[in-house]
Amino acid sequence: MSNQDFTLNATAREVSGKGASRRLRREQGLLPAIVYGDNKAPQNITLEHKEIIKQLENEAFYSHIITLKVDGNDEQVILKDLQRHPAKAVILHADFLRVSATSKITVSVPLHFINEESSKGVKVGGGIVNHIMTQLEVSCLPANLPEFIEVDLAEVDAGQTLHISDLNLPEGVTSVALSHGSDHDLSVVAINKPKSSSEDEDEASSEESEDA
Numbered sequence: 001m002s003n004q005d006f007t008l009n010a011t012a013r014e015v016s017g018k019g020a021s022r023r024l025r026r027e028q029g030l031l032p033a034i035v036y037g038d039n040k041a042p043q044n045i046t047l048e049h050k051e052i053i054k055q056l057e058n059e060a061f062y063s064h065i066i067t068l069k070v071d072g073n074d075e076q077v078i079l080k081d082l083q084r085h086p087a088k089a090v091i092l093h094a095d096f097l098r099v100s101a102t103s104k105i106t107v108s109v110p111l112h113f114i115n116e117e118s119s120k121g122v123k124v125g126g127g128i129v130n131h132i133m134t135q136l137e138v139s140c141l142p143a144n145l146p147e148f149i150e151v152d153l154a155e156v157d158a159g160q161t162l163h164i165s166d167l168n169l170p171e172g173v174t175s176v177a178l179s180h181g182s183d184h185d186l187s188v189v190a191i192n193k194p195k196s197s198s199e200d201e202d203e204a205s206s207e208e209s210e211d212a
């Protein structure tokens with residue numbers, strides 16, 4: 001888990017509905033949001049839009065425990081969902097899930113691929129790295145939540161594919177997909193073999209035949 005601390009200041013919101021939310025965003029620069037979970041009643045809140053935009057620039061914010069201060073009261077939460085404007089750099093709504101130190105949470109954690117250019121498959125085999133997944137859904141206690149999961153490609157050959165089961169997950173962290181059985185052992189990354197000259201010639205002749 002990262003040593004970074006993320007804190008958001010929020011205010012309880014009594015008024016709800018699309019019209020009220022639009023006015024908050026347009027007139028006051030506020031973001032409507034909701035916090036729920038941990039066997040407590042959901043609570044509507046507002047946040048400073050510019051504050052959360054700044055926090056979202058940090059990748060760790062998406063998979064990190066956040067201290068949410070609601071009218072002076074602290075709650076530990078994770079960002080569960082964001083509703084973005086389809087054409088503008090504007091957040092329309094945010095969902096936060098309360099977390100408990102003794103209850104496991106499910107979070108999508110980013111994958112960081114290392115040693116790509118120096119891997120066997122690229123440096124020796126001339127292959128091309130194909131990222132099939134960029135994040136992994138995991139289950140763990142809040143204290144074990146990783147900021148990211150590292151995927152080392154140093155020893156991966158051309159033509160080889162790494163699956164979820166090949167990843168070294170931190171202690172206390174499990175894959176949600178694998179919990180459903182080995183048939184959910186999805187591909188994460190592959191190093192595709194370079195095309196042979198004969199394959200290139202076959203493609204070229206095929207294209208010429210189509211043009212004829």
